[in-house]
Amino acid sequence: MGLFDKKTCALCGASVGLLGGMLGENLADGAYMCGDCRKKCIPNENLDFKAMTVDAAKALIAVADANRKKGASEFHATRQFSSGMYADMPALDVDEDRGWFMNAAKKDGWVYALDDIYTFCLDVTTAPLAEGENYSLNLYPYPQLPVCPSGQKVIDARLKLWLLDNELGVDMLEISLIPAFAPSEEHVQSAYACAQDFYSFMKSWRMAQKQRSGR
Ligand SMILES: [Zn+2]
Numbered sequence: 001m002g003l004f005d006k007k008t009c010a011l012c013g014a015s016v017g018l019l020g021g022m023l024g025e026n027l028a029d030g031a032y033m034c035g036d037c038r039k040k041c042i043p044n045e046n047l048d049f050k051a052m053t054v055d056a057a058k059a060l061i062a063v064a065d066a067n068r069k070k071g072a073s074e075f076h077a078t079r080q081f082s083s084g085m086y087a088d089m090p091a092l093d094v095d096e097d098r099g100w101f102m103n104a105a106k107k108d109g110w111v112y113a114l115d116d117i118y119t120f121c122l123d124v125t126t127a128p129l130a131e132g133e134n135y136s137l138n139l140y141p142y143p144q145l146p147v148c149p150s151g152q153k154v155i156d157a158r159l160k161l162w163l164l165d166n167e168l169g170v171d172m173l174e175i176s177l178i179p180a181f182a183p184s185e186e187h188v189q190s191a192y193a194c195a196q197d198f199y200s201f202m203k204s205w206r207m208a209q210k211q212r213s214g215r
Helices: 018-023 035-040 054-074 185-212
Strands: 079-082 090-095 100-103 117-128 152-163 172-176
Touching (some): 035 054, 079 185, 090 185, 117 185
Antiparallel strands (some): 079 090, 090 100
């Protein structure tokens, strides 16, 4: 096959441009996959397309389609977690009746099961305060959450959820709870409140889950 031969997507038949072919929009066995089909795949950034057969790619897209359809037609948020007291920062939408959740920050339409969360934490990054900078976070209500050492300020706060093996093959979600640019004390306070809410929710969800499964 020459460099300038026309390449077509093995899944939908669309032509894969020369650029696409060169950028590596290829699967195993010398087959190609167009950018549109690739976007339909599951939200797993670590997918190794080059090692994937056409059948495996088709199977992934089928799972992804079904998951999104399920989300669009059946998901009804009964509970929303947001760090939005001072900024519009939705974090998670939860459907307690079905035991599902979505990443509300990304609004990507993927549905995950709450029972697939095996661990989670608030991951906080701090930096030294500038000369004369005042900082008076009140983290007393949040003994389970990370402390901010004195002389430091929180510059990033993310909720991290690690997932058990799931149909989407996603092993971790990372949801930012404060704006990336110049977060204020109020932003941080709001992020902690949101994380605490989620911690409490998960605790009661798991207790109820144990009762449901009779353990
Ligand atoms: Zn295609």
